[in-house]
Every structure is written in structure tokens, then in C-alpha cells.
Amino acid sequence: MATWISIEGHRRLVEIIPNEVQELWDKWEIRGLILVSLVSQLILIVLGNRRRYKPNICTRALVWSTYLLADWVAAVAMGAISSNLGEYYENNHKKFSKYYINPQLLAFWAPFFLMHLGGPDTITAYALEDNELWLRHLVGLLSQTALTLYIIIMSWKGNWLSHLTIAMLIVGIIKYAERTWSLYCGSIQHLRDSFLRTIDTSKKIEQQQESNNDGMNFWEFLANSIQKDFENEERRAGDPRNYLRAIYIFVSLFADMVLSPWDITQDRKELHDRGCFHWSTYFTLVNNELKLMYDVFYTKAFANYGIQGLISRLVTLITTIVVLASYCKLSENKEHQVVDQIITYLLLVGALLAELSSFFFAVFSRWTRHYFRLRGSATFCCILGCIIDCFFTKSRVHISMGQSSFFTIICNKSLIIKGNFFPVNKLEKLSSVSHRLTSEHVLQKVYRSLYDKSERSLQSNLSGVPGYRSLLLEKNKPIFASEVEFHRTIITWHIVTDLCYHFYDEPSYHFDPRKNSKEMSDYMFFLLVKQRQMLPVGAGLITLRDTVIEAKRVFEDINVVTQEDNLGEACRKLLERSTTIPRNEDLRMQSTSILLHACDITNELIADAGEYRLPMWDFVEELWVQIISYAGAQCRVDMHAHQLRRGPEFLSHVWLLQAHLGLLDQFQIIPH
Template identity: 35%
Template sequence: MVFSILSSFILFDGNRRLVEVFPDHVRRKWNRWELRGLVLLSLALQISLIFSGNRRKYIAKRRIRIFIWCAYLLADWVATVALGLLVDRQSNSTTSSINNNKGEYGDLTLMAFWAPFLLLHLGGPDTITAYALADNELWLRHLLGLVVQTAAAIYITLLTWEGMLLSFLTVPMLLCGIIKYGERTWVLMSANREQFRDSVLSDRDPGPSYAKFMEEFCLKEAEGYYVTATQVEEGNSAEDDLENPTGGTTPSIPNPDASILQIADYFFQTLKFKRLFVDLILGFHPRDVSQSFFEQKEYDTAFEVIEIELGFAYDVFYTKAPIIYTPFGLIFRFLTSFITLFVLITFIATIDVSSDTCVDVVITCILLIGAILVEAYAAISLLFSDWAALWFSHHSSKVKCFGQHLVTSLQSAEKGKRWSNSMYQYSLIAFCLNQKSSAFKKISKFIPLHKRLKNLLEKLESFRQLKHQTISPELKSFVFKHFKEKSTDTELDQKMMVTCRGAVSLRAHKSYGLFKWTIDVEYDHSILIWHIATDLCYNLDKSKREKDLDGQEIKQEWDHHMIYSKQLADYMLYILVMCPFMLPIGIGMIRFRDTCAEALVFFEERSSSSKIEAYEMLGQVSTKVFPATVKGDRSKSVLFEACKLAASLNEMGDPRKMWKMVADVWVEILGYAASQCRGFDHAQQLEKGGELLTHVWLLMAHLGITEHFKIEEGHGRVKLAVT
């Protein structure tokens, strides 16, 4: 069909005669193989999606996301076009006076058997139902597609119904296709923001009857009694009640010997921390339990629990997990697998192969075998997932020892693949130095480019400058220790913990008065100032050491804080430039572009032979007069404000103290961004390998550093005190 459309285009030759673009024999060849090619391509896309769909969960590189994006969009398009082409050819064959069942296109009766497989493909693999969260919002579109495509498949089946075995085999395969497509539509609806929010809300609770209480109150008062309302504390509700083996009142997890999986599931499902993804509040009880647990653990346990929780969230929003890990889902899996295997055996045993139908028979066998392989892979993925391991841990007494050890061993092999454990790094000064010598910059000097084209090329140049950095255990430990100390600090109120972005650390280091001006500005302004200053101090410090030691660098005691500062500074600039939706509203991109423009002018006016020399020239600029006084408000560049901050940091004299303070400030800046970002935006980053910002956001919530804990009062009631 596609080729037929293309072949309908015409050209005029010199004699004004119409000339076909494609020769007749090429069109005939294409018509014969068009449907076959689309069906095989659809199967290939399904296989590629089921193998790669889940890998973006722990691979942050763009090439796999681009591949999955192309396969995800093409899969639906190819299956839909193939189904439409099948309807068209079957309709033409029934209205034509010539029997076309084994004519120009091939065996159309056998091809009609492919319709259920196209429905299967439209149902998609278990490992990916939505490429992005926006796909979940379009579940009504998929529901309409389910109705239309199912009607088309049934229409094809009815047109070619001959009462033969092949016609009867089509019916169970149609059932499999409808189940698969229906599962996908149901999961998309369940992961829709509105539906998900409704699903995590507690049952309606009207509380004690105020009217009855006041009736009794007034009655006793009328009888001459002195009546007062006395507050009485109650135990926790049945929903929130926890088993405490010590018999005390300290909150605890259900079982002291629970596995990490059970603990993560307890926080995510039972205490409903999944509410955070739709910006719902939590009560005092989940806060107390969570704080008690995380404050007693080390960083590795805390981050592992968070990784598993975010893995559960990814599965809920992007895969068929909400349905396949249920009794109905398991029944559907068994049913579709059994039917497909039965149809394959029956088809191979009864099909009559001739020279005319050989190709179509082979394609049908490939479709059946492909469907079984996809089901087998899905079953293996299901068996060795966190959800299955969680089930085995809850039903350990019902599972044979061998099966338990097998799942445990394979689960440990998959450990560390729940997210990318990396972060992007982006340096403004390095970007400007590279852009100065880039081919794009040289060409733009001589050839004027359209503004949109220029912006696109700059964006591509920015992507090229991004670097991946593995997040070290030491950095995780430093971040965890910082927030743990903050959560246990009784002098800090909750609002200060959530809204501070450097002030607490500056006060702790007795430098608040000196650097107050860097945090009193807008948030994106503060990020840029501290980023450039950190980059300058980092590179100048390393350069000074190499010069003092004739090119040989030695480690200093403050090196680890210096490295943390540099990594967090580059990461937060990446968030500012590439993920601005995760930060509070501001003019960060305007400031970034103006700062880059000023840096480019500065480096072009002063030629440098090396990167270190460029940093040294920038560090030598005098900033006795505040830059804003000279520049005014026309340009939003903060380049020399950052130079002023770098000079002030170097004047502290003690590198150990200075780098410790800078690292603490950066963790606060990171925490502020994490707490201000909406849960929906955090969930959106899970399909890109995950962000450190998202893990810090959930860590802060578990430590009680969040605005999502609004319920301060416990479970209580009022009773009448009559005297």
C-alpha cells in the first residue's frame, strides 16, 4: 500500500506525457511482498522492544533511548498499517470476480490468519507500555484503537471464514490478541495521573459523629451536669498498625529480619510513599516509621531501599506490572502461552504446504514461534523480577528450597541494575572554551545562520559536551550523612530544612555574612554563581599543585570534598540547562546564555594556549567593584559575580575548611531542587535511567525533610467528662 501510494506520483516529460515513477514490474513485486514485510517488521520491533524496553531503566545513554523511541513509535504504526492493508486486500478479494485467494498477493486466506498476531503486537511487550508518562494520559486513544483494531481483525476473520481448521484456529488467537491489547489499555489507564492518584487515596473517613456528640453534650448540660470535652489518645488505626516485637511504642518495620525488598515494598505500598509521585501528603505515622528506620541505617542500605522503591515506581508507570503480578495477570499469561503453543503444534501438524503457499506458511510459523519466544522471555523476566522475589520471600514456606535459591541467586546477579547509578556532568567554562574553537563557531562568523538553526546547532553542541560520571559510594555517603544530620537537628524547623539552599551550611561554617549575597538571589542565579566559582577554584587548585610539584599531582586531605563539590556543581548545571522543568520557575536559560556570551567575548579578547591558562586569566580579573554596578541589568550574565565569589573563597586561606563548606552548600542546593520538583517530574526521569536528584528527593522524604508531611495530630477522639 505504501509503495502503491508512492507509485501514483507522476512526472511530466518534455512532450507533456505522463510517466510513472516506478515501473510496473517493481510495483507488482512490491505489492506481493509489502504485507509480508510489514508483518515480519512488526514482529522484529516487538522482539527488540521486549529485549531493550526495560534496559532504559538502568542505562542513561541517549542512543538506547533513541532506539527505543523509534521502535516504540514504529511498532504501533507498522501493525496498524499492516492491519489496514489486510482489510483492504481481503475486501477487494471478496468483491472481485476473480478468485484472488492465491493470486497476485499470495494466499489471502492464510494471510487473514495474521490479523490476530497484529493485535498481539499492538498489545505490546510486558517490559514497555508507555515510552513517557504522557502516553498514560492518552489511554482513551488506545481504548478507541482497541475497539477499532479488534473490529478490523474480526471483520477479516469473518470475510475469510470457510469452516476449515485454519478458520477455527483464528478464534483462540484473536482471544490472545484482545487480552494483550486490553492489558495494555488497562495499564495505561491505571498509570494515568488522575487514576493513579485516586487509587492511592485512603477510604473516606468522616470521623466521629459531631452531631451525636453535641446532642449528648447538650443533654447532659441540660440535666445540670458540668460537661467538658476531654481529648483521649487512641492507638493507631488498623491500616497503619505495625507489629513491634519489643512491645514498645517505637515505630518499626513489620519484621526486624525483613529483606531489603520487603522493607522497600512496605514503604512504597503499605505506608504509601507512592503518593509522593502525585504530590499527595502523608500522615505523621509513615513519617515516624520512616525516620526511625533510615536514621538507624547506613547510606548503602538507605540508597538500596530507595533504588528498589523507584524500581517499583518505574514498573507501575511504564510496564504491565500493575496487572501481570496479579492472579488475573498470571492466569492470562498461562492462557495466552498455552493457546499459542497449541495453535503452533496444530498448525504444523495439519497445514498442507505447496509451492504457492510455502512462503506464507513459513511466515506464519515465524509469527507463532516469535509469539511463543516473546511469551517465554516475558515469563522469565516475570520470574526473576523484584516483584517475584518479593512474592517468594512472603511465601517462603510454600516454595521449595531449590526454587528459592535459584531465584535468590539470579536476583543477586541483577543487583545494581535498578538504575544507571550515574549523573551527567556539564561545565559552562569548558563548554565555552570548546565552542570557541568549534567548527560551528568558525562557520557562523562567515555565514549568517537563521536564529532557529543557530539555536539548534548550539543545542547539539551542548549535548556533545555532556559527560557521564559514575556516582561513587563516597558521594552517596556524604549526601546521606548531610541529610541525616539535618533531620536529627532539633534546632532546625521543618520549613528551614526544606527551603534552605546554602544558608544553614554557611552559618555552620561561620561564613553566612560573607557569602549571604550568593544565596539571596534567585535560585538559578545562585546555581550559576556557585558552579563557575567551584569550577574556577577546582581547576586553579589542581594547576597550582602541578606547578609546585613539576607536573606531579599529589592528593590532599580535602580532595574528597573538592571532588564532591565539582561533581555536584557540574550536575546541577546539567539540571539547569537540560532539565529546567525540575527546578523552580526562573530565567536560568537566559542567564546561562548571557553568561556564555560574555565568557566567549572574554576568551576571544585574550587568547590562551591551554585550558588552564584560560582559567588563570579568568581568576586574575579584579572584582573590587561589584559587577552588577558596572553592567547594570541589561545582560543577565553572572560570570564576574562568580569570579568575585571564587576570589572570596580563595581568601579564606584554609582549603580544607573552604572545600568542606562548598561541598555542604552544594548538597543543600541539590536538596532544595529535589524538594521543589514535583513528583510527576521525578517519575518522568525514571525512563531515562534515573536521576540522582530523584533519589535525593525520596531520601529526604524518608528522613522527614519534605513539605508532604502535613498531618501533625495523631489518632485521637474526644469523650465527655461529666462532673
């Protein structure tokens, strides 16, 4: 039937949708929604787990759009099936002669949308806030299940296809319930409540040794295992129980809990007693913790681990296999249209592939391995451990660092400044960003610095004088410590590092501290421009804008066109010119630029270094280590959790390592 619209007071009627298009829509409405929903699930299965490995912007955009589309399509398709069935029986089958779909087949398709609403195991929440909406998903589970039951009852015939529909309904309810449960378990409130119960449980471990452990949750098992683990003198850094203890410490941070003095002392003592291990061991530990916490917040980790998870996976997998085999055997070729048969087989095969991948990753996950270790199944854990270590464990930790630079903004041809005006929001677009693997020298330097700080003082107070401030004050030069605000310090010493780096214009491999300083400096500048939410609150972009404007003006005065291949010459001319520019206090009050101040510090460093530049680079390197450590400690915990969906930042690794060494404010408790 054509659709018409009245224009100019019924004077003229224009046909908007032709009859052919209307009929085509009626024929492919449900079928098209099914195909879109199925493709969405396949994309989420393949790419949903890629977010933990620094995905590019295209992957993130595709996952985000597919994540939103998947729920919408499934809900709309359920409503379309219900509406079509109602019209089918109301019109006594006549209206649907051209694009007829068997009502029983429609009912058989409905449970698959419940499965799609449950989503794959690789992604349950796109952002951390989705976990807090678990109650909305619980309402959706109840309403969509009721709608599916209504569809099944409307088309019930009592034959083999109706019974297969009931089997798939069970699978759909399990999948959707698992997602709802995982969202609930990943919420901060649930984690906090679980740890409060765990703390109470750990205080009564002696009374519970004779009780049945089946009633305990995972964290209670973990607390019990940790207590017993420290009674064993043969433990080692790579032992799974120590690995689980690290997870226990980490989850407590995200739940915003302050651990007891016993927890703090034992965790720090474990690292110090095993200090003979290679530094990479501890970064491997921290990296694995971040991956597991990604699972907690963004996947079906809580639904997968343990006996319940394996039983659930077996039930859904076996049921899907039985339904697929039964449908292949009992279905007749001429019973349904060819296109409907193809769609049905696509749904069944897609469901089977999803269940196989879910079962495979659930069985061979670290969660399952450590869960059974807590249960005392040593043989099973040994087999799982060998398989996981052989096929899933990488020999080297890959930690990515974003890189950006002040002079890349200056060299950008799109930088156009009119007078003293330049929009702050354009700084993000002008700053070109690259990513690189953190060098082993940087990791080693950061670990050694934090380890020594923890060893020197068991009660290092980062909330007092930050380490980078103490280091600057020790130089006994007022010009070094004149910048107090943290963002201004980052910009100042980033420009200083870049000026020194390009001033000497020598190969990086001659001085490892020089290369390390440049790497860490560019990383902190990247955070300032692109990831400001991970730094303390400050007016860094305002300062950066005024500094860019002044730098552009100075380079124009000395007739230097800044390009990537002449930065060495440009930096030398800038340092020479800065000594002749008068320091006008009136202009200084109107601008927050720190360019001339950074040039003064650079000239001071170069003058003190003379021909022996290695001590200068050692100082700059240690300064950046202290700046990164302070930034990691001051970053809000929820920002570290939010960042996990974009790939864990190097700053999160540093923060977590400080947590295990007892260098965070959250751990500043003096044991009695």
C-alpha cells in the same frame, strides 16, 4: 495496472508507477507489513526495558521510532488484510492469481497483529502522557477486535486452520487488553483514586480482618500488610514488607497525596531506628523503588503481578505452544506458498519467544515475589527471593550523574561571539556532557547530611529558608549571600568551585571534599543546561549566556587561549585580572553576568583558607549537598516520573530519600 497522471491539460500522460512495481507492491504489501511489525516487536522486547539504565541517544531514538511504528504498521496491516479479502471475493479469485494468499491464512495472520498492538511487557507507554490516553486504546481494542472478527468470519471454512485462528484471537485479545489495563492503572487519576480507597480501607482494618481479602486491590493489601508489619518487633531494613512500605510511600508522592501523620512518623522512625545499617542500604532501597515505579508507569506491571497475571501468562503461553505444534503437524508443504509458510512460522516462533520472555520475567519479578508475600505464601516467596537475589540483584548500586562544566563551554572551538550577541539555545549544543557513576563518598555525604537534618528537627521546613541559604548566611560574609535567585546561585558557585579546583592544581585524591565538590558542581551545571525542567523556574540560561560572553572577552584581554590543558594557568590569570577590573554599575544593569562576582568570592575563599584548604573544601562540599537537596525537594513530582524513561537521575534518588526522612513539604504535617 499502471498508474498515470495528466500534465498540462491532458496534453501528455506520464507513467508514474510501472506495472512491474505495482505488481510487486500488491504481492509484498501485506507480507512486508507483517515482517516490519514482527521486527518492531523484537526490537521493543530487547530494547524496551533498556530505558531504565541511562540509554544513549541512539537507543532512545530507535525505541521511540519503533514504538510509534509498531502501532501504525499493525493497524495498517489489519486494514490491508480486510481490503484484500474484500477484493478477493469481489473479483471471484481471478485478480489474485499471481500473488495469491490463501484467505484462511490471511485470517490466521490477523490475530497476530492484535498481539502486536498489545505490545511486549517491556514497554506499554513511551512517555507518561501515554497512560492518560488509555481510553483511546480501549476504543482501539474494541474496533480492532471487531475488524479481526470480521476478517475471520469472511474467510471461515470450519477446518483446523479456522479453529487455530480462534485460539490465536483469544491470545491477541488478552495481550491488547493487558496493555489497555496497564495504561489505565498507570494513569495518575487511577493511582490517586486507588490510594483514596486504600486510605479508607486502612482506617477500617480491624473490621476487615475477618472478611475475605480476595476483593481488595494491591494497594489495599499493602496498607493492611504495613499496619501489621509495625506490630512485629523483629523487622529489619531489608525485609520485603518494609520494602513494600517504601513503595507505598513513593506511589503516594506520584499520586499527589499527602500522607497521614501516622504514615510519616512510622516511615521516618523506621529509618532512624535502623540507622546502624550501612548508608548504601537506603540508596539501594530508593533505587529499587525508582525501578518499580518505572514498571508502574511504562510496563505491564499491573497486568503481570499476582494470580491473575500468572494465569494470563500461562494461558497465552500454553495456547501459543499448542497452536505452533498443531500447525506444524497439520499443515502440508504444498498447501501454501513457500514464502507464506516461512512468514507463518516466523509469526508463531516470534509469538512463542515473546510469551516465554513475558512468563519468565513475570514469575521472577519482585512484584510477584512481594505479592505472594502479602498473600502469606512464605515458602514460594523464599524460593523466588533466592533466585532473584542470585541472578538479578546487583551487589552495588549504580547511580549515574551527568557532568558538564562552564569552562568546557569556554574551551569549545565552536564558540563564536559577535559583539554582545550569542543565541541562548546554542549553549546546550556547546556544553559537552559525560556520565559517571556517583562516587560512594558523595552518596555517603548526602545521606549523612539528610539523616542528620531529619534527626535534629522532625519538622524541618524546606519551604522557608533553604539549607544552602542558611549555610551561606552563617559565614557572615555579605558577598557570599548576595545571590538570591537559585539559578544564579548554581552558576556562581559552579564557577567558584571550578576556579578553586583549577587554581590549586593538585591531585584530587588528596582531598575527597575537593573531588566531591567538583562532581556535584558539574552535575548541577549539567541539570541547568541539559535538564532545566528538573529545576525551579528561572532565567539561568540568560545569566549563563552573559557570563560566557564576559568570560570570553576577559580572556581575550589577557591574551589567554583557554584549552583543557591550561585551565589552571587561565584560572589564575583570570583571578588576578578580576581584581583590577572596575565594577561599572551601568554595565552591570545591562548584563546579568556573574563572572566578576564569582571571582570575588573565589578570592575571598582562597584568602581565608590560606595553607589549610580542607575546611574550605568541607564548606563547599556541604554547600553543594544543600543545593542538591533543595533542587530535589523543589522539582515537580511529574518531572521525576518523566525522567524515569531516560534513566533515573541522582536528583530523584535524593528527593525520594528526603521523602522517607520526612523532609518534603508534602510531609509537613504535625501529628496530634
